[in-house]
Amino acid sequence: MSWSERNKKSIEAENAKMRRKLGIDKNGVHNLDDLDPEQEYMFLKHIMKCHDMEEGPRIEIRTLFPVDFEFPEPELMNDQDLENKIDSIIDILKRHDIYLGLVSECPDRLVYQYLLDEVLCETTPVTYPEGMHHVFDGCDGCCEDCFQQPYCETGRERKT
16 A cells, blocks of 8 residues: 555545544535545634633623723714724734624624624633634624624515
8 A cells, every 4th residue: 555545545544533522424414425534624723622622611791891891872872982992802802812893884882782782792712723713793694683784784685
């Protein structure tokens, strides 16, 4: 058996081990037959990172902020203070591999309220594996009830 055949067999064995750990049936919903063993290996390694990240320790996002960081009610801030507060929050989130991907036309007051109501109370992994991050886009696919709907092209199209 050549080196490349032994290497292929070794990769296939590792793939089988990862599929078992993840509970993935090669011929089931996750049809991996179309991938060569090396592609399948890379795919499964990525899924393992996601799995390990979700299974690991988590903390509430609000705890990522300095203890003296304040979250005033939006009506207590003028437009410039609100914009600065959002920028500060986004900078701190980015340092922890957390990103905000809302519709750019969404008004700052709605963005800030979303941060207060939806993001800060979520939990996040204590650390993210290299190349991994979390994006809050505010979209759950239910356009009718979405706070971004009036500013979102997809939401406006679905409404008509």
